Amino acid sequence: MGFTAAVITFPGSNCDRDMAVAIEQISGTPAKRVWHGDAELPDGLDFIALPGGFSYGDYLRSGAMASRSPIMRAVIDAANRGVPVLGVCNGFQVLTEAGLLPGALMRNASQNFVCRTVSLRVENSKSLFTAGYAAQERIDIPVAHHDGNFFADEATLDRLEGEGRVAFRYLESVNGSARDIAGVINDAGNVLGMMPHPERAIEAAHGGTDGAKLFESVMSELVNA
Amino acid sequence: MKVQVHVSLKPGVLxxxxxAIHHALEGLGFAGVNDVRAGRLIELDVADDVxxxxxxxxxxxxxxxxxxxxYRIEKVPSKEPA
Structure with missing residues (x-):
């Protein structure tokens, strides 16, 4: 019994290999690599990851073109069936553009690309993706983005907060995100989008390992299921 | 048929x-600019039966x-007589 994961590669993805390495290192099973033009996902997936990068050169809006690519129809179907889906950075932008997560990721309020390790608070430590963290745990995860400024209307923000769907919150000023939101979960609890890169913090050589628990959480939930 | 689609940020969205454009205009010495909102213009050439x-x-x-x-859709009248 392995952990069957897929990493989707869009033209312009650049964190797909990092994501695949992280999944293999933590699960012991190589992730399947799927191209954006594929119409179908491999059978029996336990996990789908949408990586960071600049899919389609960020044409139109970040994530807009990728969210309409052929494979995304299959990803949306899988998400609606309950398959866990993680979108990191550009992957988060793709998930909002695809309508799997609320809100939108806009240009950073500073106008600057931000590339550094930031501190986050785990706001919901009971989700599929965060159960391995302690409640309100402070973790350090790298960010690298230009369009990470999370926007949603006040009613949506209130609903996300009230339903425990804010997974991570920045503990410092990063990109102007509404209420410092760094990651959100969908209504059903099986889709997480986040701007910080957990796959870049899984071994000591990365400078920190706080991202590993996210992948471990998903894997242990499945083993326990 | 030529169609212009004007896409703009909703009021209240930062x-x-x-x-930044506003700031740059001020830096160039243009006074009296109260606000700047940047949008996007997309031009389509579509069949008449769309x-x-x-x-x-x-x-x-x-x-x-x-x-x-x-968004706002604007149909651009053809310059040539039909």
């Missing part, structure tokens, strides 16, 4: 690009992100 409803759907499904943006 526009960092507009703000309906208004189709154009609306194009905007809502791809050209604009309805969470943060509004």
């Amino acid at each position: 526009d960092p690009q507009g703000r 309906s208004d409803e189709d154009l609306d759907q194009m905007c809502q499904k791809l050209l604009a992100n309805m969470v943060i943006e509004n």
Whole structure:
């Protein structure tokens, strides 16, 4: 019994290999690599990851073109069936553009690309993706983005907060995100989008390992299921 | 048929690009600019039988992100006599 994961590669993805390495290192099973033009996902997936990068050169809006690519129809179907889906950075932008997560990721309020390790608070430590963290745990995860400024209307923000769907919150000023939101979960609890890169913090050589628990959480939930 | 789609940020949505442009205009010495909002113009050349409803759907499904943006469709009259 392995952990069957897929990493989707869009033209312009650049964190797909990092994501695949992280999944293999933590699960012991190589992730399947799927191209954006594929119409179908491999059978029996336990996990789908949408990586960071600049899919389609960020044409139109970040994530807009990728969210309409052929494979995304299959990803949306899988998400609606309950398959866990993680979108990191550009992957988060793709998930909002695809309508799997609320809100939108806009240009950073500073106008600057931000590339550094930031501190986050785990706001919901009971989700599929965060159960391995302690409640309100402070973790350090790298960010690298230009369009990470999370926007949603006040009613949506209130609903996300009230339903425990804010997974991570920045503990410092990063990109102007509404209420410092760094990651959100969908209504059903099986889709997480986040701007910080957990796959870049899984071994000591990365400078920190706080991202590993996210992948471990998903894997242990499945083993326990 | 030529169609112009004007995409703009909804009122109240912070526009960092507009703000930066505003700042740059002031830096060039232009006084009296109260506000700047940056948008996007998309020009389409579509068959004459494309309906208004189709154009609306194009905007809502791809050209604009309805969470943060509004759109306005403008049909550009042909310059040549029909």
